[in-house]
Amino acid sequence: MNKRKLQITNYGVLAFALALLLAGLFAGSAFAQDNTPTDDEVNVIAKQLYCPVCENTPLDVCPTEACRQWRELIRSQLAEGMTEDQIKQYFVDNYGARVLAEPPRTGLNWLVYLLPPAIILLGAFFLFRSFREWTKPKVEATGVGGERGETSSLKKDDYVARLEEELKKRK
Amino acid sequence: MFAEFGYGVLLVSLIVAIYSGLAAVYGAMNKSAALVESARRAMLLTFPLISVAAAALIYLLINDHYEVAFVYEVTSRSMPTYLKVTAWWGGQAGSLVFWSWLLAVFTSAVTLRKWDRDIEFLPWVILVSAITLTFFLGMTVFFENPFTRFWLVNGNVEPSMFAPANATVFTPQDGQGLNPLLRHPGMVIHPPMLYLGFVSYVIPYAFAMAALITGRTDDRWIRITRRWSLWAWLFLSFGLVLGGRWAYDVLGWGGYWGWDPVEIAAFMPWLTGTAFLHSVMIQEKRGLLKQWNMILIILTYALVIFGTFLTRSGVLSSVHAFANSPIGPFFMGFVSLTFIVSVALVIWRWPQLQAETEMKSMLSREALFLLNNLLFMSILVVCFWGVIFPLISELFTGQKVTVGPPFYERATSPLFAALLFLMAVAPLSAWGHSTVQTLGKAIWKSAIAALAVTVALFFTYTQNIGALIGFFLIVLIVLVTFHEFWRGARARQKTQGENFFTALARLMGRNRRRYGGYIIHISMALMAIGILGIEIFQKQTQGTLAAGEKLEIAGYTVEYRELASWDNQGEGVNYTRAVVNVYEDGIYLGQLTPRIDYYYDSQQNMTIPGNRSTLRDDLYILLVDWQPVSSIGATFKIYVNPLVNWLWIGSLLFLVGVIFAAWPDNDPSEEHARRNITRDNRQPSAAD
Incomplete structure (x- = not known):
């Protein structure tokens, strides 16, 4: 594994050096500048x-040295004209x-x-089915349940009335 | 000597914990109050015992006893004393002792409460706590012993608790030192917070099991542990936020959350814990969902142990590391066993856990709470599967895969959006019954106002659909919630003749849980602003600059001035600091100093960003690399993170909200009155 990595890294460095050399040959021309991939592109x-x-x-x-070299590898691959997918495939391979x-x-x-x-x-289905079951009208099982299940509406007056009642209780 | 002493005390604690559990069961079975009392006292004794063991460990840490392997691994001479103390939880063995110690603190506290009518829960609460404590103490005593020392045997150094034959103690000159990333103040507090949250969930779980075993499956266990659950939730939430802040400040990748398995391990119990927090209210108000609440607290407990296991066993790096780690299989066994037994108990009591009443309407508060539960569980499924899948893949196909942020973001963002929507709607629905008309009537004004804000944002800020939906929901939550405050205070103002602010204060004071909850909802909306900002609008650029050169990003110009590198001999750190000038649209804003700290003892870097933080955005600059000799200069990575400050503001407000909701009531009669109201007639209440 290590050996292989080393080879790849060497290959990367080599390619990078080659790219630099090529870039040097065309130094000063707009062509070279356009072809050196920026950090952002990498x-x-x-x-x-x-x-x-x-x-x-x-x-x-990733801050490690190995990753820095891999980023340089990407840069050189970009410079060689490889596409994003090709580079990703290279890493997967x-x-x-x-x-x-x-x-x-x-x-x-x-x-x-x-x-x-x-x-x-599946969860949503079960929940929905349970809803259906619960909301079906059926006979109250316990006495307390009837009290508990008392319906309320959100009418404002009703709300105020309940609030008042509770406040009285708590005072 | 302190090492043997500490180990001995740990061993005694383990024996006492085992005794406590056995005595509790035996006492409960034979109705022997004296034995149960003995179990209770034994449990109380574990706290001072583990404290003494911890004190011995801290003594070794502070006094540079590098012959102790744990001390060698997590401290070094150059570390300040306070960091040597906090190194206690900086490594595996110490953190397990820390876990046990916290559990002893909580269990002691709970056994000291006034047990009058709940006395039948006591032995079972002790049993569950004792089993958990025994497990963690057992891990430290037998597998991850923090008191293990180095021994020189025939020229080789071996770690061992007791002296091998012909061995002398080996003391290294200096320790390896704590990982620099763990020396950050955020990291000093973050693990204890998470652990506090983790451990305090053991208590509601213990009560739930006690309720199942005794057959008293009404909502008494929920009422007793309501505050515990809230505090547990607070610690866990705050631990998560601190972790995020720490990541933002020192991990150097411009974000606060990377969907890393370790983060998710802590996030999963939070998900079930949050679902639990909501769904217990349904049981208290309406007598529904008893079975479900049991399942939620069991899941939370299992995920707490599982989370500790994930981060501690090495299973995340490889299935094989798990097999080789001494504690991995035991953790897995413990999680499975407690989970299976708990579920078996629920099944056994299933008939007693039937609902006392039924759902009336799909738009009632309880129905919407159930939807909320479905959403939290859905996020949990995504997270759990995302964390587990790489292990499964490696196990079955040998292929290692990564499940990273794109997966989680795609899967969870619609779920989070749905949660935001529920947060806006659910407070308006009534217990028992609501219809589209009543809800519509309550929400339309807020909805129109939120829409107006969204349209304004469309023309001035962003055309991104996802962001606009997010902002609409956020504004809606804030408006609806404020309207609820206003409506309640107005109602009270009319009936009590108080001025508005007195009315508001008393209204909130009388119903802490509800209004604390609302404050938390608003804080979540604020945090969502920050999350949207960084997820959708983050910009980044990178470049290598010579002195005087500039980089531009999102209206900012960053100009590299100079770089210096120097050693701090006393602390064993090398600092490399760059100075950059920051301009916005040509106007000079100030200087930032991103830097890299290199720690000689642990040979690791810490990247500290230069950050200019405003409510609008953060300009976050990292020093990535530099060339010390050539004139090329330094490489910077620059992020612009819009709105991220709202995340931190939201977290502070969140803290306020939870403390407001969980703070003990100082008026016992009031508590009593509320109990009577809810227990006696269970009227759907306007103020609850």
Whole structure:
């Protein structure tokens, strides 16, 4: 793993050096300036990737040296003209799906997207059914229940009357 | 010597906790008041015992006893004394002792209350607390012992509690020091707050179990623990907010919440706790949802233990780390066992937990509270599954995946929006019965005003649909809630002949829970402003500047002036500080000094942003990198975080609201009167 990482990093540095060299050849021309990706352009992609070695740290904010080099790798890949998707794919191929902020939508991973809505819908369904059951008129089971269940309305006068009554009780 | 002493006391505490639980059960079964009293006193004894063990640990921490492995891991000579004390909860073993100590504090406090008619709960409350305490003490005594020392055996250093044969104590020169990120004041207070919240939820859970076991499944257990739940909720909420503030101040990624599994671990019990807080009111007012409230408090307890487990077992980094960690499987076993037993108890008592009355209307207050519960549970499902899925994936396919912010944001934002909507509508609905007409009549003025504000925002501030919906709901909540204050105070003003402010003060004083709740709703709306601001409108840029060069972002200009780097020998820190000038539309606003602190002992960085904070936005500048020799200068990352200050303002107001609602009443007769009202006739009440 370490060896592979090292190779990739070397490749990145090499590519970056190459890019710099190319840029140097065209120094002064507008062409070179336009082609050196800015930090912001790099971060747009880095933000969507997770550091392959630290836990739960997006690549754009990860402070480690390894991540700094990976950001430079992105920069050189951008300079080579690779698209956002190609760069992301490159990272997935080399470090696995964990570098993506979300699991790719394949195989078992579908569960992560489908299960929560399914459970929520199920919960909503049960709640709705219980409502239906509760709101169906039926005979009172207990004496207290009748008192408790007394209906109120939100008419303003009614509200004031109840408030007054309670205030009297509490005084 | 202090190490052996501390360990011995921990061991005794464990034995006392076990005795307490056994005596309580045996006493309850055989109706022996003397045994139950003995159990109670044993439980009381755990507090001074664990305090002494903790004092021994703190003594070792303060006095640089690096032969103790825990002291070596979390402190160093250069740390100030107060940080050496707070290092107590800065590492695994110490934090488990801290957990146990807090639990002993709370359990002692609860056993000291006046038990008259509730005395039959006592042994079972002691039992549940004792089981929990035994578990945590057992973890520290057998697996994560903070008193373990280093021993030199045949030239090798080994950690062990007791001296191996032919061994001498090995004392390193200096400790590794606390992770610098944990030295921030926010981090010093954040874990104790979270733990306070976690641990105090054990008490309502213990009462719930006591109610199930004794068969007294009316709402007595809820009434007794109402304040506990509120304080628990306060600590947990405030712990979460402090964590966010800490992240914003030192983690250096321009935000306060990253949907990190560790954050979510603390957020999940908050979700069920908040649902519980609302749904117990339905049981108190209407005698409904008894089964559901039991399930909620059981879930909260399970998630509290599960949250501690998630953050402590290493399971989040890898399933395999979990298997290798000594405490992981035990935690999992404990969570599963308590959960299964609790649910079995609920099923056993299911018939006694039937509702005493039924729902009348889908728009009644209780129905809307149920919707609120559905939403909280939905967010919980998303969070739980998001945290668990990577483990499942690794376990079954060997593939590691990340479930990050995009997943959570997409899934939870409509749910949060729906919660905001409920917060605006539910206070207007009545217990028992409401219709579209009554609700509409109560809300239309506020809704039109909120719409007017939203239209104004559309033309002046943003055309983002999500943001506009959010702002509409926020304004609606604030207006509706203020209108409720106004309406109640006016009504009282008329009947009592008081002036408006006296009427308002007395109205709020007479019904703390309701009006405290309203203050909390307003605070949530303010916090939502901050969250919308940073989620939708955050801007960022990054660039490497030579001295005198500038970066522009959102109307601000940041000009790099100079950079200095120096050592603070006494504290073992190297500071690198950049100075930048900040302009807005050409007008000079002042200087900011983002910096990086490098701690020699732990060899870690802390990134402190330079932040200019106003009600409109934060200009948040991070020093990312610098070139000490060349003239290229320094790399800065600059964020503009609109409205984020409202998040912190909202949190302060939140604190006020919860304390207002939870503060003990000093007039016992009033409390008595309220109990009578609610218990005797349970009239749907206007003021509750």
